[in-house]
Amino acid sequence: MNENEKKNLLIKSGSIVDPRNDREFTSDILIKGGIISEVKENIKVKGDNIIEIDAEGCKVSPGFVDMHVHLRDPGFEDRETIETGTLAAVKGGITTIACMANTMPVVDTQSLVKYILKKANNSACRVLPIAAMTRGLEGKNITEMGLLAEAGAVGFSDDGMCVRDSNIMYEIMRYSTQFNLPLILHEEDDFISGDGLVHEGYYSNMLGLDGISSLSDDLMIERDITLARKSGARIHITHLSTKDSVEMIKKAKEEGVKVTCDVTPHHLFFNDSYLTSFNTNFKVKPPIRSEEDRQALIAGIKDGVIDAIVSDHAPHLDTEKNTTFKLASFGTIGLETLFSAAFTKLCVEEKIKLQKLISLMTTAPSKIIGIDEGKIKVGEVADLTIIDTEREEEIKKENIISKSRNSVFLGQKLRGKIICTISKGKLAYIINNIKKKG
Amino acid sequence: MLRKKSIVDVDSLKLEDIELVLANADSFLEISGRDVKKVPILRGKTIANLFFEPSTRTKTSFEIAAKRLSADIINFSSSTSSVVKGESIIDTLKTILSMKVDMIVMRHSDSGAVKIVDSFVEVPVVNAGDGKNQHPTQALLDLYTIKKVFGKFKGLKVAIVGDFINSRVAGSNISLFKKMGIKVTIVSPTILLPEDFSKMDVRHCIDDVIEESDIIYVLRMQFERQNRKFYPSVMEYNQFLSLDMKRLRRMKPGSIVMHPGPVNRGIEITDEVMEIGGKLKEKIVIEQQVTYGVAIRMALIYLILG
Numbered sequence: 001m002n003e004n005e006k007k008n009l010l011i012k013s014g015s016i017v018d019p020r021n022d023r024e025f026t027s028d029i030l031i032k033g034g035i036i037s038e039v040k041e042n043i044k045v046k047g048d049n050i051i052e053i054d055a056e057g058c059k060v061s062p063g064f065v066d067m068h069v070h071l072r073d074p075g076f077e078d079r080e081t082i083e084t085g086t087l088a089a090v091k092g093g094i095t096t097i098a099c100m101a102n103t104m105p106v107v108d109t110q111s112l113v114k115y116i117l118k119k120a121n122n123s124a125c126r127v128l129p130i131a132a133m134t135r136g137l138e139g140k141n142i143t144e145m146g147l148l149a150e151a152g153a154v155g156f157s158d159d160g161m162c163v164r165d166s167n168i169m170y171e172i173m174r175y176s177t178q179f180n181l182p183l184i185l186h187e188e189d190d191f192i193s194g195d196g197l198v199h200e201g202y203y204s205n206m207l208g209l210d211g212i213s214s215l216s217d218d219l220m221i222e223r224d225i226t227l228a229r230k231s232g233a234r235i236h237i238t239h240l241s242t243k244d245s246v247e248m249i250k251k252a253k254e255e256g257v258k259v260t261c262d263v264t265p266h267h268l269f270f271n272d273s274y275l276t277s278f279n280t281n282f283k284v285k286p287p288i289r290s291e292e293d294r295q296a297l298i299a300g301i302k303d304g305v306i307d308a309i310v311s312d313h314a315p316h317l318d319t320e321k322n323t324t325f326k327l328a329s330f331g332t333i334g335l336e337t338l339f340s341a342a343f344t345k346l347c348v349e350e351k352i353k354l355q356k357l358i359s360l361m362t363t364a365p366s367k368i369i370g371i372d373e374g375k376i377k378v379g380e381v382a383d384l385t386i387i388d389t390e391r392e393e394e395i396k397k398e399n400i401i402s403k404s405r406n407s408v409f410l411g412q413k414l415r416g417k418i419i420c421t422i423s424k425g426k427l428a429y430i431i432n433n434i435k436k437k438g
Numbered sequence: 439m440l441r442k443k444s445i446v447d448v449d450s451l452k453l454e455d456i457e458l459v460l461a462n463a464d465s466f467l468e469i470s471g472r473d474v475k476k477v478p479i480l481r482g483k484t485i486a487n488l489f490f491e492p493s494t495r496t497k498t499s500f501e502i503a504a505k506r507l508s509a510d511i512i513n514f515s516s517s518t519s520s521v522v523k524g525e526s527i528i529d530t531l532k533t534i535l536s537m538k539v540d541m542i543v544m545r546h547s548d549s550g551a552v553k554i555v556d557s558f559v560e561v562p563v564v565n566a567g568d569g570k571n572q573h574p575t576q577a578l579l580d581l582y583t584i585k586k587v588f589g590k591f592k593g594l595k596v597a598i599v600g601d602f603i604n605s606r607v608a609g610s611n612i613s614l615f616k617k618m619g620i621k622v623t624i625v626s627p628t629i630l631l632p633e634d635f636s637k638m639d640v641r642h643c644i645d646d647v648i649e650e651s652d653i654i655y656v657l658r659m660q661f662e663r664q665n666r667k668f669y670p671s672v673m674e675y676n677q678f679l680s681l682d683m684k685r686l687r688r689m690k691p692g693s694i695v696m697h698p699g700p701v702n703r704g705i706e707i708t709d710e711v712m713e714i715g716g717k718l719k720e721k722i723v724i725e726q727q728v729t730y731g732v733a734i735r736m737a738l739i740y741l742i743l744g
Contacts, residue, residue, distance in 0.1 A: 102593060200633050201634065202634075202637075205603070207549055208549035208570030208572070208611065209549050211633065221662070278553050278554060319526075323554075324546070324548035324549075324551045326569070327548065
């Protein structure tokens with residue numbers, strides 16, 4: 001790899017998807033010293049200091065941006081590290097990650113933000129820290145949001161927890177308006193969710209698993225929209241799961257509340273009928289809900305209410321998952337399947353345009369966290385993903401490269417395979433049998 | 439022989455399996471009535487009775503059933519609370535299986551635990567109750583009791599009264615009863631029902647069903663076990679849901695009262711009803727259920743191992 005890193009890259013005959021200008025065209029791309037130096041047809045380069053990648057019949061997209069990832073570093077390095085997580089990311093075509101603050105210690109000080117940025121210097125893709133909103137994620141004392149922003153945080157989130165106290169949430173919102181960064185909100189009324197394990201509905205009842213009512217999400221979303229309206233804060237509601245939440249956010253947007261939102265591929269892909277297997281990889285938060293909810297989320301993508309798609313990559317050890325539903329941890333990994341799962345459901349099944357999906361995974365999340373990603377432009381560092389949209393693959397445990405293998409997609413056949421990722425200007429991932437020279 | 443060797447839930451039982459078990463139960467019931475209550479048909483077979491949650495009745499019933507068939511049964515009880523992870527069930531199972539057992543009977547406090555175990559062991563597994571999910575042998579013994587009393591299933595009306603949401607008995611009994619053509623009504627207050635019960639036939643007061651039902655199936659009301667569901671008081675329960683003398687007298691001729699046991703006297707059934715003598719006593723078949731339970735479990739073990 002080190003030898004290759006020094007080489008220039010030439011991507012031949014790919015179909016370039018440019019979400020910024022809403023266009024698609026066939027072209028070659030030449031990358032010299034990590035910088036895109038030419039985008040035109042029939043680029044000829046002499047010499048052997050070049051790797052030529054045949055992208056004919058494939059799509060070439062800006063690298064994906066996943067703004068909701070748990071890298072588990074520091075503190076839970078047995079589950080994932082910045083190094084292993086970013087390797088999994090580039091396998092999934094992702095070149096920028098925003099990572100959540102619920103590590104140990106929690107990312108609630110400048111030094112933790114700097115630790116992540118420093119450790120990510122040599123990682124396979126760009127890593128941007130999201131800092132905690134409250135110290136220790138305890139929902140009590142507001143973090144040094146100003147200092148954290150200066151250190152490089154791209155947003156604030158107590159993800160995994162929801163600030164219970166409405167007054168504290170209101171103060172967080174008021175303070176956040178000083179910094180042009182989003183509050184990324186995990187919405188859960190834990191009085192309602194309690195010891196619940198799965199969506200409260202027909203299947204929870206049939207299987208005797210304690211339910212989590214949709215009210216758990218909906219009540220907090222309603223509260224936070226009200227607080228955002230009043231405070232003027234910019235809020236981003238992550239991992240939507242319920243039908244009513246899509247409606248509420250739609251209405252709030254129409255009224256001019258500064259609210260955006262995202263959804264995960266697993267909430268788009270599955271409904272609660274999959275629980276009959278008692279496969280604990282389906283134990284996620286918020287829970288995978290009913291078919292009616294799933295349909296509403298897809299409709300929310302189609303009509304533009306939902307702004308972005310994120311993995312909520314949540315690595316867990318086998319021992320945390322190979323147990324009963326009650327004892328298992330919440331979460332599924334998702335970096336490696338982010339695109340293919342979303343593509344299979346949204347583009348293959350629901351006939352949503354690829355352009356649209358790519359903007360949900362590049363330009364839209366970039367805008368939310370205030371970064372300038374999602375472009376293919378001469379003179380810029382190359383962050384690119386090459387996708388074979390015809391290729392289908394079954395997700396198998398032995399092929400997962402993330403340190404944890406708790407994927408809800410195991411056994412599923414997914415369309416749209418990432419065949420090559422160029423991240424930070426370097427060839428970060430390429431499948432074995434791709435045609436390449438050099 | 440049963441085509442599906444493990445009994446994890448009632449939904450996977452085929453109609454002919456159910457009929458086979460019920461038909462076999464009669465001859466095993468006869469054995470329990472003998473002076474020497476033992477037949478040698480399963481001599482040399484070993485059954486592990488694994489109870490990860492305390493139980494007296496079900497555990498004893500399986501034990502007696504196995505012993506009357508001359509199988510060796512070993513009891514493993516562990517009241518490992520769900521909160522303490524400790525030894526994983528898988529590891530416990532591996533230990534037990536290394537000692538070469540032919541069949542596992544298992545109860546666990548977590549829903550789905552028996553299905554997980556069944557998916558990775560070779561030997562047949564019988565679910566003796568998992569969390570709030572299923573209790574298939576209870577459902578079968580209840581069905582057998584109904585068969586013994588009425589001689590038929592089709593057209594019968596059963597009202598299942600009480601704490602629906604926290605009950606594993608309700609779930610498996612309803613599936614099995616419906617499968618056999620029995621009409622099921624649930625009598626339960628809204629807070630002991632799922633959030634959305636619009637697709638179920640639900641009443642909130644026992645008076646609404648007491649005269650028309652052939653079977654009043656009373657569930658245990660465990661105030662201490664309520665999980666996030668807040669039923670106000672025993673007095674309130676008595677007013678709307680308990681079976682008392684007044685209600686017992688209103689039941690139609692030939693109708694019966696069932697209960698999975700043990701009864702919380704004074705809560706779901708009054709003391710007076712439990713102690714009743716004379717003609718009305720015939721309505722209460724709770725003790726017969728226990729007797730038939732042994733026969734059903736003998737039949738099941740025999741069909742699985744025989």
